[in-house]
Amino acid sequence: MLSPCPTTCFPRSATRLGKTGRSALPEPATDRFHIHAAARLTIAGQPVALRSSAAPCPPGPVPVCDIAPLPLADALPALVGCLASGAPFCVSVTPAGLQEPAGTFHTATSGSTGAPKRIRRSHASWIASFRETARRWGVTPDDRLAVLGGLDQSLSLYALVEGLHLGVTVDVLTGLRPDRQAAALDGVTLLYATPTQVGQIVQADRPLPALRHVAVGGGAFGAAQRAALARLAPNASVEVFYGAAETSFATLSDATTPEESVGRPYPGVDLRVDEASLVWLRSPYLFDGYAVGHSDGTQIVDGWVTVGETGYLDDAGNLFLTGRADRMFTVADRNLHPETIEAVLTAQPGVTHAAILPLTDAKRGAVPVGFYAGDAAPEVLMAACRAALGPGIAPRWLRPLPDWPLLPGGKTDLRALSRLVEGGA
Structure with a gap:
């Protein structure tokens, strides 16, 4: 049984879908989300009324507003109410009875390598980056920001909340076909997107001269994709x-x-990168721990956090990632990061996605095998891997998949591919 959105923090009549106007909202404390007086919100072109009648959330833990199961037309008003009141909310299914203090919210990890985990965050952790966006991009009330994905995707939620907090017009395009999303981007000036979403926009081939700033995250974004978007x-x-x-x-x-x-x-x-090549970081943007689940790769020490990524820094401070510690496996007593082979594959013409996984081997412990999406021939890709990495690292086999498994956020579903390997695909 899911916890409903709490009525103790805001009345359900506080925010409703509407077609006309909105009321200016008061500015609350700087460590809480708020809806800027200049903000506008639309869903598929229809205005969502923004009102300021929500009562402040009372002190102490209260039930978390479960937005995840709501259809978008109901989820947006519920979310707006939480933003106006400070009520805790989540955008992924959360156990019934979970309570949090005001100024807290939950997102989820992508679940690409394991079961998704619920991330606990303070409003302040995102507000710190909102301020940086406003400074770096010179955000004004004349800007329009588009939201392409569902609210259960952290990047989409971030874009929505940032836009309302900074006072721009936010166009929610969730659920529209990619060609209709591309058409609706006419006049949009700010955009957060995954590489998959950018690829869909590029495929629609519609000029976007109004775009001022684009932030891409959630996966590799190559030079060819950058050039296509620039066009x-x-x-x-x-x-x-x-x-x-x-x-x-x-x-x-x-x-x-x-x-x-x-x-x-x-x-x-x-x-910083430690002697084990683990990447650690410290910032005002960090999470407050896991509300549900845990990760063996995540460590927190004296304000520094690592999520198990490995890499190195060059003399200019550029970070180069070599992989995730939890994906590394051993081949004949040699540690192998599958991302090393994946990078070779995705650099080949005719390959759009690639994934390398371990296959148990009696002699070597494990051997790398892989799947890819695209029209390249397996023997050509095998030869490229042997030339770039040597025969000891090249995968034992590569197989094309016509339907590449993707998670809602656009990342490869590695768990689904692992099941194919285990099943003898």
């Missing part, structure tokens, strides 16, 4: 960020970043 949005600066649900923004890269690097530290972030 449609010639006036946009394009930033690619690396981070995790636990850390939020960690690094930023742009057209000047060295190839294969995820960039330099995001403003306000300190980075």
